[in-house]
Amino acid sequence: MLKCNITIGKYTFTRCAGAEVERSIHDIxxxxxxxxxxxxxxxxNAGKWATDITDVVKVGDKVxxxxxxxxxxxxxxxxNGWVRKVNYAYPAEIEIENDAWLLRKAIDKKAFAKASIKSIVEYIVKGLGIKLYPKMPAMQIDTYNVKANNALVELERLRDEFNMVCFFTKDNTLYFGPAYTHKFDDDEAQNTVKYALSGPTTNLIDATSLKYVYSDERKLEIKAMAFVGGNKKIELSVGKSGGDSRTMWFTASDKKTLEEQALQKLKEFNYDGYEGSLKTFLIPLAKPAMSALITDPVFGREGRYFIEAVKTEWGTGGARRDVSISIKLN
Known part of the structure; x- marks a missing residue:
């Protein structure tokens, strides 16, 4: 039987008409x-009665x-999060966001010189009640100016400028760093979700959005970047343009080394394997930054893929997850 337990501010609900949760490594x-x-x-809890949803649910309430x-x-x-908006419809729709809500506060300008990305992130979230993932890149940059934005906008700007990802992960910690390197759980067994596309153990509702692509069909370009000497940025591109493009940071001492590293990474990404998304029941559990072990006994295929986004829907018709995968991990 489907159940829910929802606490908004001082009130608790054990029923709702439906719910939808969206998470992605590409969104804070x-x-x-x-x-x-x-x-x-x-x-x-104080024994006060309310008869209208707007009397019960307020913007900024903890959820x-x-x-x-x-x-x-x-x-x-x-x-867990905070009420962002109350849409007075039938039924009413309560929009909630995670601890990104705490980042919607103005911060002071500051100019950084020869600073690490870690120190800049720490400055942006200072005093906002945000727990940072401890392993952040110690990459040094020449200059960076924090503008008088709110902290959320500034994190998004920093993320985009250096082509990183920034998202809330396990235990509500904020991860900032390269894409596809973070694991939701360090325990590989807990970090792995198993999906069977065929056979008696199949556990999918729909896999029509999942397709198998051979390496010679892929168009993949890697835009490689690195800092040399702590502050000079070098960059180059390898692969085929016109298809999937990924920007990645490397640790390299010169352009030749950077190209060699980028070509090796291109080889890793240019694989025979799946891409797209699949629809499952609520079971098994899936979170962004977990790995999806996908098997298809009919075609003898097996591979492990990085989960980049999950959309979960819950309602009278049951509970479903849409799981989007990206790179092949092995």
């Missing part, structure tokens, strides 16, 4: 949308939500 802001009745009759199957709580979807 994870979102959750919950549909609740416009008219409610509930009592808070703890849990959507699960009874007796299978370990596979449920948890979302």
């Amino acid at each position: 802001v994870d979102t959750c949308k919950i549909k609740l009745p416009v008219a409610v009759i509930t009592m808070d 703890e939500a849990f959507f699960y199957y009874e007796d299978y709580e370990q596979y449920g979807e948890k979302f």
Whole structure:
């Protein structure tokens, strides 16, 4: 049986008309949308009654939500965050975001010279109650100017300028660093989700958005960058343009070494394997930065892929996950 447990501010709901959670390694802001009745009759901890959703739910309220199957709580979807918006419709839709909400605060300008990206990120989130993932790149950059943006906008600008990813991961820690290198869980068994495309153990609803591509069909370009001597940036491109393009940072002492490293990475990415997304039930659990072990006994295929985004839907028709994969890990 599908169940939910939702606490918004002082109020707790054990039923809702539906919910949707979206997470991605490419977005700092994870979102959750919950549909609740416009008219409610509930009592808070102080014994006060309310009869309208706008009396109960306010922008900025803290939210703890849990959507699960009874007796299978370990596979449920948890979302902690803050009310971003209340859409007064039928039913009402509550828009919630994760701790990115805490980043929507103005920060002071600051000019950095010969500083690490880690020190810049620490400055941007200082005093905002954000827990940082401890392993961040110690890459030194020549200059960087923090503008008078809010912290969220500044993190997005820093991320885009240096072609990194920034997202909230396990235990609500904020990761900032290269894409496809972070693991949701250091325990490989806990970090792996198994999907069977065929055979008696198949556990998918739909795999039509998943396709198998051979290496000679792929158009992949890698834009390689590195800092030499701590502050001079060098860059180059390898591969085929006109298709998938990925910007990556390397540790290289000169342009020749950078090219060799980029070509090796291109070889790793230019594989026979799957790309796209697949639709599953709520079970098994899947999170961005986990790895998906995909097997197809009919064609004798097996490979491990990086999960970059997950969309979870919960409602009267059941619970579903859309899992998007990216690079092949082996």
